[in-house]
Amino acid sequence: MAVVLRVRPPNPRERAAPSVLHVLNQRAVLFASEEPGGTGNGPGRPRRNLEFEFDHVFGERATQEEVFQHTTLPLLDTLLAGYNCSVFAYGASGVGKTHTMMGSKSTPGIVHLATVELYKRLEAMKDRSCEVLVSYQQVYKERVYDLLKPQGPLNIWEQPGKGVVAQGLSLHQPKTPEQLLGLLAKGNKNRAQRSTKANAASSRSHAIFQIQVKHWDLTGGDPHVAKLSFIDLAGSERAWDTPGRGEGMWEGTSINRSLLAFKSVVRALAGAKGGQCHVPFRDSKLTLLLKDSLVGSFRSTGIAAVSPAAPTKEVEEPTGLQELPGLEESIRLEELKDLESPGTEESPGLEESPGLEESPGLEESPGLEEAALPCYGWV
Numbered sequence: 142m143a144v145v146l147r148v149r150p151p152n153p154r155e156r157a158a159p160s161v162l163h164v165l166n167q168r169a170v171l172f173a174s175e176e177p178g179g180t181g182n183g184p185g186r187p188r189r190n191l192e193f194e195f196d197h198v199f200g201e202r203a204t205q206e207e208v209f210q211h212t213t214l215p216l217l218d219t220l221l222a223g224y225n226c227s228v229f230a231y232g233a234s235g236v237g238k239t240h241t242m243m244g245s246k247s248t249p250g251i252v253h254l255a256t257v258e259l260y261k262r263l264e265a266m267k268d269r270s271c272e273v274l275v276s277y278q279q280v281y282k283e284r285v286y287d288l289l290k291p292q293g294p295l296n297i298w299e300q301p302g303k304g305v306v307a308q309g310l311s312l313h314q315p316k317t318p319e320q321l322l323g324l325l326a327k328g329n330k331n332r333a334q335r336s337t338k339a340n341a342a343s344s345r346s347h348a349i350f351q352i353q354v355k356h357w358d359l360t361g362g363d364p365h366v367a368k369l370s371f372i373d374l375a376g377s378e379r380a381w382d383t384p385g386r387g388e389g390m391w392e393g394t395s396i397n398r399s400l401l402a403f404k405s406v407v408r409a410l411a412g413a414k415g416g417q418c419h420v421p422f423r424d425s426k427l428t429l430l431l432k433d434s435l436v437g438s439f440r441s442t443g444i445a446a447v448s449p450a451a452p453t454k455e456v457e458e459p460t461g462l463q464e465l466p467g468l469e470e471s472i473r474l475e476e477l478k479d480l481e482s483p484g485t486e487e488s489p490g491l492e493e494s495p496g497l498e499e500s501p502g503l504e505e506s507p508g509l510e511e512a513a514l515p516c517y518g519w520v
């Protein structure tokens with residue numbers, strides 16, 4: 142597993158505050174924060190200077206293309222060689238996860254750039270035939286929804302040889318990069334999103350976009366089959382950043398709870414290296430769905446997104462650095478680099494939480510035909 146850090150530019154709200162995160166070089170950052178009341182030089186509480194190393198550090202000026210080149214491009218060869226790969230973005234709310242993954246029309250994100258490159262490569266394989274399958278799901282308030290075929294929540298379970306699957310998840314067969322990107326846009330429209338104090342367009346769900354590729358020699362031989370997963374996690378947030386006391390609060394609590402479960406899984410995996418260990422994948426739907434990406438992928442890249450900003454009255458802690466969650470988890474993820482299947486043992490009993498409402502904004506919209514395939518596709 143590779144772990145990279147992306148530091149986004151400070152937003153207007155943060156601009157008046159001093160930077161506490163300094164990019165030292167392409168692999169290291171310095172977190173230098175003044176403790177309240179301290180000067181860093183004389184008496185008072187000391188300045189904290191912590192240096193962190195990553196596989197790559199992207200500074201405020203890094204382009205989407207640069208991030209793509211160092212995080213996702215190297216995975217495409219692995220994917221086409223028949224191995225599962227994954228890229229996930231995590232960090233606090235408003236630090237640039239969705240920007241990195243999806244981007245905008247003028248600055249497309251890594252999913253867009255990977256799609257264009259993937260189709261180029263498939264078209265260049267003149268002596269091989271290929272097919273692409275796409276699915277897009279979200280975990281919203283501990284329920285799994287299909288973003289490409291609006292319907293009620295989906296049940297998930299582990300299928301021997303297939304990993305964790307969502308029953309009834311629709312699969313689509315785009316023939317061109319444009320069709321694939323159309324599916325991505327459709328799913329993004331259906332994804333739960335709302336305005337919060339930390340982010341005007343905050344993702345309220347964890348999103349998993351998967352591209353399965355199958356290609357085979359026209360003269361015979363076994364096909365190469367593998368999937369590339371893009372996971373855009375919802376961001377952790379403080380209760381007072383969530384909109385209102387009702388729905389927004391409920392969403393925020395659910396996001397934080399599943400991210401805590403994610404943290405426990407990462408901790409357990411980091412501690413499990415080389416030995417048997419209980420890894421609590423089943424503590425949340427998110428972690429169960431991510432099991433494939435964390436231990437079932439041949440190659441994974443985690444993108445930790447952070448803001449460089451120091452606390453302001455409004456933003457009391459540097460966004461993305463509350464107790465250094467992004468950095469701390471990145472360091473732990475670094476420890477997973479050489480992780481082989483750790484022989485995990487799981488806790489039983491993932492139950493449907495009662496009384497949760499269905500995902501909002503899931504409307505039927507005309508799209509590509511669903512592939513006539515089992516719900517889990519080829520892999």
Ligand SMILES: Nc1ncnc2c1ncn2[C@@H]1O[C@H](COP(=O)(O)OP(=O)(O)OP(=O)(O)O)[C@@H](O)[C@H]1O
Nearest residue numbers: 149233234235236237238239240340343344375376
């Ligand atoms: N590298 C960047 N360059 C310029 N703008 C950025 C960058 N990263 C993020 N932004 C801007 O910051 C805002 C918040 O980004 P984004 O929505 O990606 O955050 P997020 O981490 O996905 O948050 P949430 O967890 O709430 O969904 C957006 O307006 C986005 O365009």
Ligand SMILES: [Mg+2]
Nearest residue numbers: 238239343344
């Ligand atoms: Mg987001």
